[in-house]
Amino acid sequence: MTSKPIGVAVLGLGNVGSEVVRILTENAEDFEARIGAPLEIRGIAVRRVDGDRGVPTELLTDDPAELVGRDDVDIVVEVLGGIDIPRKLVLSALEKGKSVITANKALLAEYTGELADAAEKSRADLYFEAAVAGAIPVVRPLMQSLAGDRVNKVAGIVNGTTNFILSAMDETGADYAETLAEAGRLGYAEADPTADVEGYDAASKAAILASIAFHTRVTAGDVYREGISKITSDDLETAKSLDCTIKLLAICERIVTPKGKERISARVYPALVPLNHPLASVNGAFNAVVVEAEAAGRLMFYGQGAGGAPTASAVLGDLVMAARNKFYGGRGPLESKYAKLEVAPMGDILTRYYVSMQVADKPGVLATVAAEFSKRDVSISTVRQHGSGDGARLVVVTHLAADSALSETVASLEQLDVVVHVASVLRLEGTTV
Template sequence: MTPTRAPIRIAVLGAGTVGAEVAAQLLEHREEFEARIGAPIALSGVAVRDLDATRTRALPRELLTTDSRSLVLGANIVVELIGGVDQARELVLLALESGADVVTGNKALLATHGPELFAAAERVGAQLNYEAAVGGAIPIIRPLRDSLAGDHVRRILGIVNGTTNFVLDRMDEEGLGFDEALAEATRLGYAEADPTGDVSGADAAQKAAILAGLAFHTTVPLEKVWVEGITGVTADQVRTARAAGQVVKLLAICERITAPDGTEGVSARVHPALLPRTHPLAAVRGANNAVFVQAESAGNLMFYGAGAGGPETASAVLGDLVSAARRHVIGGPGLIGSAGADLPVLDHGVVETRYQITLAVRDEPGVLARLAGIVSERGVSIETVEQSRAGSDGTASLVVGTHRAREAALAATVEALRDAAEVEAVLGVLRVEGE
């Protein structure tokens, strides 16, 4: 007679939108999960800060506890969904060091302490899974970690923040200004009361660090991700882009690059950029996310879907949980971290891109020639120039498109133009990608 197997004990830390959804689904669909896993499971508890708080999903009160540490130490699998960094790090390390597997959706934790946590997991042979940390319901972590492990990923372009994509989409489709579009995003629940982490690019930068580490098998510290948010994007820039068959998107870009001295390394950056409307990412609407991967052998791959939401993100968390639980049934080692190639993270200045620079210039003879001279002196060449009619104030709008050049040279060009006597103002700068 086969002995009865003890249930796999699962602890959920946090009962916010995602945590409550995960716990509720474990309770409602326990038999289905047990059939997929091949063993009984038990939700041993849900750690919360406030036992009486209102939750998006009703949970049995007897499962709720404020004693996170005891809950962690009694679990085989710990699902961390409390957010933040310090407390999450403490509890995840406690879980790993006790031999429990961990599932997390905490991008800030991984971007800040990823190497430390993976080392702790490797020491005890535990799993640290984090599909929900990037792209919500979109399966991107496993494809990069497993499916493309035998390929050579060259570049990743990602729309990985739903709030900013919604804002830019409304500016594009409805002609709204930034403040109007953000207000609508807040009213509809796509933006937090304090959207700074989204519109500043900080949220996308955390995800870029994770994606770059996976794609290039090297550690990419968060502080080495170059970041620019969308607060400076104007309605005029978006309208000009639309007229030219382009769209403005906030992109997380991770790529292998070569410095002028021949050093091969990687770069991770986040900034608004112009994409041709024929590019797959240009069609990503509303609050959706997408990740476009360019690999040497597999070619171009597109991963698209909901980037947030309780049920959507819970789907990714539960997928990781089933994977970890199966290991408890069949055995086997944990998952090692993504580092190994040890490639240097190169300075942002060596990245190659194109600029579109919008200027307010004096409407007088010889201005274009003088500005062209300023640009060429920095080793940059002009590809396109568009000039509007002069206004009543004696200035004209000039949109200058450059050929590809190093970021350092392009940035120096913008500063030189800003200081030029012929230039009244630099009205905007956007990079051009996807071509």
């Protein structure tokens, strides 16, 4: 006896949506066996119903709101991208009690509270594994596998475009502009790469990870953000001399203020990473996330963080879970926000700095520069000079200090007569001194 089919609406037929539909269609019998009931695609929302889309024409519609509202739709898969239209559609679905699977990190990072409240009120499921790191299972382990543990830190490489660019710069010695152009030719970078290279994409993912890990609502606006567009080939060469590489990192962690208050930090920036750190060997368009928990210790998740098929894999995993809940009458995990921890400003975070500056090549320069660090109780770990004459470059690496003190020091260096200009300022992660 065949159980009543579970109706699925797919919003979007781009790289991810096409793969979701293909895999669902080709493996229909397997999905039915895993769930207990068949999945049936009721419709696919597209911007224009024209051309050969590789799916039955009768499934296509340019009216996503009508599709979401249909009585025979039980689960909505949102892979449109953007914020405003998907927000309305996802809210509408949740308010009608339909389960939603979304890969939309920008939407979740901006409106996670609103969506979670709508899901809780209507007792609907909201799944979003595909919103962070593509095929890599990170969201569900944080929400479920580590639900009995205390997570202290989540850090990783969560944007494949920037990782490809930095890896290529490191391997070839090419500059940023040249490597970005190559990334575009190979399809790793969008025509407008701003969201990736300026860290907005990673910041959205950091907000989602911090919200889950620390049981606190965190939005993209709470995340400190810097991109990679100012990284130079000189920075990467100097990093090698320090036994480091440079990665764009998303870092979410618990901290304790000097007054003993527990806070959380969520930040995205390019950083020097020691070559012996597990994230240093993650190259190309791959992603990796390291989770540190009190009982479980350090866990690392690695794999393809983007692409149609990998992201579709995560979407379909969520779809199976939501469909099982529909079939058996269960529910997925609700949002956990009980901790309500404050997000600490960047200035309160203890970090290390790498500062590269062009300086006048004359006696007393080092002493003058070192004095600016000393004034703010910032201890210097190493100092290196490269070149001489007009091309003299001084590189300073600090010990741990408050980011505010380090930032003030850099600002003061730029006012010194002996400093021609401060070329690069990066943080150093993966060390404790």
